[in-house]
Amino acid sequence: MTGLQRVGSIVWIGLRAILRHKMRSTLTVLGIVFGVGCVIVMVAIGAGAAKSIESSIAAMGSNFIMIFPGAVTQSGARIHTGQSTLTEEDAEAIKAECPSVAYVSPSSRIAAQVVAGEQNWGTQIQGAGVEWPFIRAWNVSEGSFFTEGDVKGAAKVAVLGKTVADALFPQGGAVGQTVRIKNVPFRVVGVLEAKGGSQVGQDQDDTIVAPYTTVLKRLEGRNRLGAILVAAADPALVPQAMSEMESLLRQRRRLQPGQDNDFMMRSQEEIAAFANQSAGTISMLLGWAALISLIVGGIGVMNIMLVSVTERTREIGVRMAVGAKGRDVLSQFLIEAIVLSLVGGALGIGGGILVSRMIAENAGWPVVVTPGSIAMAFGTAALIGIVFGFYPAWKASKLDPIEALRYE
Amino acid sequence: MPLVDMQKIVKIYASGENEVRALDGIDLAIEAGEFLAVMGPSGSGKSTLMNILGCLDRPTEGTYRLDGVDVSRMSANQRAEIRNSRLGFVYQNFNLLSRTTALENVELPLIYGQAPMSVRERRARAREIIHRVGLDGREKHTPAQLSGGQQQRVAIARALITDPPVILADEPTGNLDTRTSQDVMGIFERLNDEGKTVIIITHEHDIAEHARRAVTFRDGKIVQDGPVERRRRTQEAHP
Numbered sequence: 001m002t003g004l005q006r007v008g009s010i011v012w013i014g015l016r017a018i019l020r021h022k023m024r025s026t027l028t029v030l031g032i033v034f035g036v037g038c039v040i041v042m043v044a045i046g047a048g049a050a051k052s053i054e055s056s057i058a059a060m061g062s063n064f065i066m067i068f069p070g071a072v073t074q075s076g077a078r079i080h081t082g083q084s085t086l087t088e089e090d091a092e093a094i095k096a097e098c099p100s101v102a103y104v105s106p107s108s109r110i111a112a113q114v115v116a117g118e119q120n121w122g123t124q125i126q127g128a129g130v131e132w133p134f135i136r137a138w139n140v141s142e143g144s145f146f147t148e149g150d151v152k153g154a155a156k157v158a159v160l161g162k163t164v165a166d167a168l169f170p171q172g173g174a175v176g177q178t179v180r181i182k183n184v185p186f187r188v189v190g191v192l193e194a195k196g197g198s199q200v201g202q203d204q205d206d207t208i209v210a211p212y213t214t215v216l217k218r219l220e221g222r223n224r225l226g227a228i229l230v231a232a233a234d235p236a237l238v239p240q241a242m243s244e245m246e247s248l249l250r251q252r253r254r255l256q257p258g259q260d261n262d263f264m265m266r267s268q269e270e271i272a273a274f275a276n277q278s279a280g281t282i283s284m285l286l287g288w289a290a291l292i293s294l295i296v297g298g299i300g301v302m303n304i305m306l307v308s309v310t311e312r313t314r315e316i317g318v319r320m321a322v323g324a325k326g327r328d329v330l331s332q333f334l335i336e337a338i339v340l341s342l343v344g345g346a347l348g349i350g351g352g353i354l355v356s357r358m359i360a361e362n363a364g365w366p367v368v369v370t371p372g373s374i375a376m377a378f379g380t381a382a383l384i385g386i387v388f389g390f391y392p393a394w395k396a397s398k399l400d401p402i403e404a405l406r407y408e
Numbered sequence: 409m410p411l412v413d414m415q416k417i418v419k420i421y422a423s424g425e426n427e428v429r430a431l432d433g434i435d436l437a438i439e440a441g442e443f444l445a446v447m448g449p450s451g452s453g454k455s456t457l458m459n460i461l462g463c464l465d466r467p468t469e470g471t472y473r474l475d476g477v478d479v480s481r482m483s484a485n486q487r488a489e490i491r492n493s494r495l496g497f498v499y500q501n502f503n504l505l506s507r508t509t510a511l512e513n514v515e516l517p518l519i520y521g522q523a524p525m526s527v528r529e530r531r532a533r534a535r536e537i538i539h540r541v542g543l544d545g546r547e548k549h550t551p552a553q554l555s556g557g558q559q560q561r562v563a564i565a566r567a568l569i570t571d572p573p574v575i576l577a578d579e580p581t582g583n584l585d586t587r588t589s590q591d592v593m594g595i596f597e598r599l600n601d602e603g604k605t606v607i608i609i610t611h612e613h614d615i616a617e618h619a620r621r622a623v624t625f626r627d628g629k630i631v632q633d634g635p636v637e638r639r640r641r642t643q644e645a646h647p
Contacts, residue, residue: 005526009519020507318503321464322566323492323520325485402464405503 010328014335021308025340028304032344032384033351035294036377040352042290043373045359046283048366053279056204057272059195061137062235063102064268065242067228067249070261084224085262090249091129091228097248100241102233105129106212108226110219114208116168116179123164125181125208127215127226135231143175143190146211150189154213158186162194163205179208184218186210238267291380297344298384305337305392316396317404330397337389338382345381349374409476411573411605412438412461417470417480419456419628430456431467432628438607440573443600445616445636446609448625454609455578457625461607462495462576463487475573492520496567500579502559504551504566511547514538514565521570537565541595557588564595575599577608581615593618 018025069084088106095104108127113120130148133139142165146157158179165174165188174188195204216222232241242265249263266274309316316329353374356367419431430453438444448454459465460472463479464487472480479490491497504513514534518525525533538547541561551559560580567575577596581589597618600606608619616622617636624632 005524006519009527013519016508314503315505318505319516319520320488321462321491321497321503322517323488323570325488325520328520402459405499 010331011335013332014339017308017336018339024304024308028301028340029344029347031297031300032294032341032381033348035290035297036345036348036381037352037355038290038293039287039377039380040349040369040373041355041359042286043283044352044356044367044369045365046279046286047368047370047373048360049282050276050279051368052366053275054272057268057275059137060268060271061135061231062268063232063238064135065230065232065238065245066266066271067230067245068264068266069224069227070263084226086225086228087223088225090252091225093248093252094228094230094245098241098244100233100237100244101230103131103134103231105132105135105229106225107229108212108215108220110215112181112219114164114168114179114181116177119168119170121164121167123161123206123208125210125215125219127212128209128229129212132209132229135229138195139193140190141193143188145190151211151213154217155211156184156186156214156218157189157210159190159192159209160188161192161205161207163203164208165191181208182219238269242267294380294384298388301337301340301384302388302392305333305389306395308336309333309392309396313399313404313407316399317401317407320399320401321405326397329399330393333393333396334386334389337393338385341381341385341389345378348381349377352377410437411440411475412436413473415471417460417467417472419460419465420468429628431460434470434630436623436630438605440605441600441603442605443597443618443620444607445619445622446607446625447611447616447622449611452625453628454625458576458578458609462497463490488520489522492517493522493570494572494574496570496572496575498560498563498567498575498577498580500582502551502563502583504559504562506551509548509550510538510543510554510562511535513551513562514569516566517570533569534565537568538562540568541565556584557591560584560592561595564592568599574605574607577606579609579611581610581612589615
């Protein structure tokens with residue numbers, strides 16, 4: 001018998017054994033299906049998150065800078081007072097005194113339930129200044145943005161994100177209507193254009209923008225800012241703008257050299273780096289979780305193969321008695337394990353892609369199935385077949401034919 | 409030169425601190441074309457002899473030449489090749505693969521054989537042998553669908569497929585009724601008439617009577633070796 005025919009026969013024997021034990025084979029394959037499917041879905045979610053973070057940060061604009069309140073240092077001890085260190089006056093000073101800064105918007109965010117007639121919707125209320133549309137490069141598609149006068153007078157006016165407008169006014173015509181935010185009536189003056197790109201599982205259009213003065217006074221009841229949003233005059237001027245703002249804010253706070261800042265500044269680039277890092281961490285965690293489920297699947301394969309070897313001890317004895325060598329028996333069982341793993345791998349890839357699509361459509365999460373993750377999952381499945389199939393197969397090949405024939 | 413030539417064969421099994429001499433200096437020569445019955449009570453060493461004769465096991469001491477080749481010191485793989493090409497096995501419990509058709513059971517040794525053979529050739533050869541043992545039409549039956557006698561015929565067909573010079577049968581009629589036993593023994597007689605060397609282990613005298621020569625074992629030694637008074641009563645039933 002030629003080598004090829006011999007291999008062919010042994011592959012066929014393995015396939016027959018699998019088909020003969022359909023229930024058992026199905027259960028074994030199922031373990032691998034879930035493992036591989038998990039890898040595909042998890043990696044797809046991770047990659048999708050990374051991609052959407054990337055695009056939403058890119059959408060901030062490369063001249064974007066964000067100032068956050070920081071910890072207050074008193075007598076060398078870092079304490080958190082619970083009150084923000086950023087004020088309206090800080091924002092005004094930056095606008096007036098930093099030549100590299102083009103636009104400034106005080107900012108404050110609060111989550112709230114919004115009611116309009118019969119409809120209601122939970123969303124984020126964003127307090128902003130009039131320059132906010134220039135900083136975020138985000139315009140109104142209907143009506144207009146609120147005015148300087150609205151901000152000064154803490155007017156109860158709001159600009160709705162597209163998602164909120166659609167949810168509260170399904171028939172359209174949001175501009176001019178009234179919405180109640182925390183029981184405070186707001187007049188809708190505009191609707192933002194759809195931004196489309198969504199953050200990690202979050203819709204950017206699901207927001208309401210109102211004058212920061214109104215948000216602070218009427219909704220939050222405070223006078224400190226959550227953050228200050230800044231746009232440098234040019235992307236190249238970002239570092240200069242940051243140093244101008246830092247020395248201005250330090251001066252305003254009379255901080256001595258050696259004393260820490262009680263605020264933090266992040267450029268778009270830094271935010272992107274940080275976000276990418278956390279997206280990478282998420283991807284890796286998901287990947288590990290999926291890998292563990294693959295290993296569990298592999299142990300399932302080993303378990304079933306061990307049972308199979310024990311159950312078929314007599315068959316192995318018969319084969320050996322009529323001339324099967326150790327390596328023939330080894331390859332027979334190894335092929336069985338590999339075929340089970342590969343079938344599981346293929347089904348898992350199919351299922352994984354399907355589930356990824358379903359998640360993308362139903363949950364609105366961004367998912368990206370990469371050819372790399374498919375190749376990795378399939379390779380891992382094959383490897384699991386070899387690794388976890390080897391021991392049972394080796395055990396089978398080492399059986400003594402006399403003992404095996406006598407086995408009941 | 410005898411086909412089977414065993415000299416001073418000793419087989420010792422170590423069981424705990426005791427050692428059991430299952431075979432204690434066996435000299436046995438079997439010529440080509442003989443029909444030999446190996447007799448003896450259980451524990452006499454006849455199964456151990458069968459395992460060594462069948463190259464499933466190696467003797468502790470002594471030499472065993474099969475067709476002039478010393479097989480007593482061969483590796484496991486070499487013995488597998490000898491089992492495949494030179495020996496055919498028939499067992500008391502048939503040892504067929506369950507859920508596998510008669511045809512595929514018969515083909516089995518060819519899968520592990522050395523000579524190149526296509527699937528088609530294997531099929532054709534298996535059909536021919538199945539015809540020879542009188543199982544035409546049962547090729548697609550699995551062992552569960554066959555009677556004991558039919559299963560033993562499948563096993564005999566499997567033993568014959570590589571056309572080995574020696575057929576070894578270990579209590580081949582032990583699980584069969586008297587009538588079927590006689591049929592099966594008829595097949596062995598016919599094979600012997602066609603030139604095969606047949607060696608049968610049995611403890612039943614009327615089975616041994618089909619052989620031409622009987623060797624009796626007791627406590628690992630041959631205590632009796634001589635011709636059988638032949639009755640050959642099944643010959644008319646199976647022309």
